[in-house]
Amino acid sequence: MSTRRLTYTLASAFVLLVVTGCGTGGDSDAEAVAWTNQVCGALSGFARAATTQPQVNGADPVxxxxxxxxxxxxxxxxxxxxITALDAIGPSPVAGGDEYVARLKGALTQIRTGFDAARGQLTTVDTSSVQTMSVALPTALAPLQELRNMADPTAGLQANDELKAAADKAANCQQVRSTTSPAR
Known part of the structure; x- marks a missing residue:
């Protein structure tokens, strides 16, 4: 079902984009690695939830x-x-890190708003038949379509070698990357 793929793809692509935005780099100090590890750790629950496909049964509208x-x-x-976990992380020891977290929180807030709106719209979907649902479901999921136009929260991050290097060494970043990487 294309709806399932859309929601899964939007959410998992965001998480992958955020974590791979930290790319590869050279050496970083322990403080930067520890802070970056906390940032990625804050994203781990969302990464798991976003990359778990919704349970749908195309033959059963309800x-x-x-x-x-x-x-x-x-x-x-x-x-x-x-978002709550990112709020609890202390100031970045790396220049530009705090701005990166602010962009992440803004993007996550947009995602939450889109998913909440779509969930609310689902309550209006007529599930009396597959045909009626197939007409109403795209409208209910329209808030997710808007997420495709969301600004890249990693914009400018590629230029920060220290954050890139720290992410390469941070265990939570490696874990989130493996969670969001497509199966081979």
Missing amino acids: ATVRGLGDYFTATGTAVQGS
Whole structure:
């Protein structure tokens, strides 16, 4: 079902973009690695939730809507957890790190808003048949389409060699990368 792929793709692409925005780099100091590890750790719950595909059954409209709603709820909760965790991280020991976290929080807030709006719209979907649902579901999921136009939260990060190097050494960044990497 294309709806399932859209939601999964949007969320997992965001997480992958954020974590790979830290790319590869040279040496970094322990303080930068520890701070970057906390940033990636804050994203880990969202990464797991976002990359778990919604449970849908194309032959059962009620189950499909429920599965999408459950996915949006779980992802929205995980996004809020990431925002809260990012708020708890202290100031960056690396120039530009605080701005990066601010962009991440802004992007996560946009994602949460989109998923919450889509979840709310799901309550209006007529599940009396697959045909009626197939007409109403695209409208309900329109807030997710808007996420495609979201600004890249990693803009400018590629120029920060210290953050890139720290992310390469941070265990949580490696874990989030492996969570969001496509299966081979």
